[in-house]
Amino acid sequence: MNAQAAVTAKPSGAQRALRFVLPVVVFAAGLLAWELVVRIREIPPYVLPAPSVIVLTLIKDWAVLSQSLAATLLTTLEGFVAASIGGIALALLFNQSKWVEYSLFPYAIVLQVTPVIAIAPLLLIYLEQQTAVVVCAFIVAFFPVLSNTTLGLNSVDRNLAGLFQLYGASKPQTLRFLKLPAALPYILGGLRIAGGLSLIGAVVAEIAAGTAGAGSGLAYRIAESGYRLNIPRMFAALLLLSLAGIVIYGVLALISHLVLRRWHESALGKEN
Amino acid sequence: MVERKTSSGVEASLTALAVSLRGVTKVYDNGVMALGPLDLAVRKGDFISLLGPSGCGKSTALRIVAELSAPSSGIVRVARHEGVALPGHGIGFVFQEPTLMPWSNVRENVRLPLKLAGVPKAEGRARADDALASVGLADFAEAYPRELSGGMKMRVSLARALVTDPDILLMDEPFAALDEITRFRLNNDLLALWRSLGKTVIFVTHSVFESVYLSQRVVVMTARPGRIQADIRIETVEPRGEAFRTSAAYSDYCRRVSAALAPSYSGQSTL
Numbered sequence: 380m381n382a383q384a385a386v387t388a389k390p391s392g393a394q395r396a397l398r399f400v401l402p403v404v405v406f407a408a409g410l411l412a413w414e415l416v417v418r419i420r421e422i423p424p425y426v427l428p429a430p431s432v433i434v435l436t437l438i439k440d441w442a443v444l445s446q447s448l449a450a451t452l453l454t455t456l457e458g459f460v461a462a463s464i465g466g467i468a469l470a471l472l473f474n475q476s477k478w479v480e481y482s483l484f485p486y487a488i489v490l491q492v493t494p495v496i497a498i499a500p501l502l503l504i505y506l507e508q509q510t511a512v513v514v515c516a517f518i519v520a521f522f523p524v525l526s527n528t529t530l531g532l533n534s535v536d537r538n539l540a541g542l543f544q545l546y547g548a549s550k551p552q553t554l555r556f557l558k559l560p561a562a563l564p565y566i567l568g569g570l571r572i573a574g575g576l577s578l579i580g581a582v583v584a585e586i587a588a589g590t591a592g593a594g595s596g597l598a599y600r601i602a603e604s605g606y607r608l609n610i611p612r613m614f615a616a617l618l619l620l621s622l623a624g625i626v627i628y629g630v631l632a633l634i635s636h637l638v639l640r641r642w643h644e645s646a647l648g649k650e651n
Numbered sequence: 652m653v654e655r656k657t658s659s660g661v662e663a664s665l666t667a668l669a670v671s672l673r674g675v676t677k678v679y680d681n682g683v684m685a686l687g688p689l690d691l692a693v694r695k696g697d698f699i700s701l702l703g704p705s706g707c708g709k710s711t712a713l714r715i716v717a718e719l720s721a722p723s724s725g726i727v728r729v730a731r732h733e734g735v736a737l738p739g740h741g742i743g744f745v746f747q748e749p750t751l752m753p754w755s756n757v758r759e760n761v762r763l764p765l766k767l768a769g770v771p772k773a774e775g776r777a778r779a780d781d782a783l784a785s786v787g788l789a790d791f792a793e794a795y796p797r798e799l800s801g802g803m804k805m806r807v808s809l810a811r812a813l814v815t816d817p818d819i820l821l822m823d824e825p826f827a828a829l830d831e832i833t834r835f836r837l838n839n840d841l842l843a844l845w846r847s848l849g850k851t852v853i854f855v856t857h858s859v860f861e862s863v864y865l866s867q868r869v870v871v872m873t874a875r876p877g878r879i880q881a882d883i884r885i886e887t888v889e890p891r892g893e894a895f896r897t898s899a900a901y902s903d904y905c906r907r908v909s910a911a912l913a914p915s916y917s918g919q920s921t922l
Contacts, residue, residue: 545717
């Protein structure tokens with residue numbers, strides 16, 4: 380194991396650099412080809428805008444787009460926080476009582492497997508628009524938190540559980556000092572998935588809301604720009620959504636790494 | 652050591668017993684008879700080994716003494732000294748694996764039994780450090796379990812069992828997964844600890860050599876369902892050391908214990 384690591388460690392410096400450089404080269408080449416094709420064939424921007432036009436639109440429309448970005452991020456954050464708290468709390472409840480788990484788990488699955496895009500219009504009828512959008516983000520994001528936390532709470536080492544029993548640990552003590560720490564890597568994995576999903580949920584609900592009327596999020600801007608054939612702005616909003624997703628994932632991955640780096644296999648360097 | 656032997660030889664009354672099992676059996680839910688009936692009396696301060704083929708129920712017997720498992724029938728008595736109201740504190744248990752919490756450092760792992768019992772943090776840390784010093788790991792309090800070798804993890808596990816100052820130490824094949832050199836060192840350290848602390852030790856093993864080297868009594872168990880095949884007292888000059896390991900008396904005892912064990916592996920196979 381160690382010998383193998385030592386052998387592969389040699390070229391890893393150059394390899395690591397390539398792993399960053401290559402995608403960037405591909406990205407640049409793609410943009411360049413796109414720009415050239417649009418210019419040479421003189422494709423009008425309402426059919427396909429060149430990358431330079433998209434960037435210019437992003438700068439020109441920044442006042443509108445940044446407001447929409449803030450609105451979407453706020454919805455995403457609210458949905459994510461609700462999903463995290465709800466998912467973890469429900470998993471803890473399931474863990475305390477099998478009866479509650481048997482009674483409620485099927486409904487959690489039903490919520491998960493029913494496409495949220497189909498639920499959103501109904502929610503928009505019954506709830507205020509902003510609430511409905513947050514609820515959509517919550518519905519999409521909470522299941523991975525619930526199922527991962529449940530898995531984590533059930534993955535406690537049997538001998539450690541015996542040890543806690545031997546020393547007369549109370550239920551709250553076992554939860555706090557044994558089950559939650561043991562489940563932490565699983566919970567963080569669930570949160571990482573939930574971060575991206577709450578953005579998707581927010582976007583889906585905004586699109587549904589957008590067709591119904593008012594709205595201010597990025598997805599609403601995309602729908603609105605589509606009606607007006609403002610294709611460059613559609614691309615600019617899409618670019619912002621994509622960047623937001625990447626940042627959300629990166630932040631959650633970083634948090635997970637920082638929390639687990641002292642002890643969990645997933646966060647340890649290869650040199651061990 | 653010699654003094655303790657003479658004093659415990661005089662009083663054979665019930666009060667001198669640390670652990671007594673009478674007619675203890677264990678039947679699993681699937682109807683398999685795992686243990687017994689088993690009668691075993693362990694005097695205070697004794698070091699006894701339970702030796703037997705795998706699956707003979709020796710670990711089950713240990714778990715019953717620790718109240719981690721309930722016997723199907725029979726009487727279990729475990730002596731607890733006065734004033735120990737907290738559950739588990741009369742008993743320290745060392746599992747087959749180190750069973751450490753990977754998210755806590757060594758000191759916090761050792762402090763766990765005290766933390767669960769509500770001992771103040773500062774006192775708990777001081778006692779954890781004392782326990783770590785007694786197993787030679789004073790310098791590793793801040794380390795995390797993954798940074799330790801197998802032998803060191805086992806020492807941490809031993810320190811955790813000792814931190815509540817229990818009367819009885821139950822050890823379930825603690826050194827089985829270690830290499831021989833590490834195991835010999837831990838054997839010697841365990842003997843030294845036992846001599847200085849005067850605890851009752853029940854040590855489960857499947858190694859004839861380890862059982863003879865460590866214990867005053869070797870209790871040989873039969874294959875499933877586990878019953879007592881032989882109860883062999885190991886008498887030698889204390890304190891034992893490497894000289895005993897290479898002596899003729901040692902090999903004699905090993906031969907006797909092996910002979911007592913023979914029926915369980917020459918007879919019908921349980922595999």
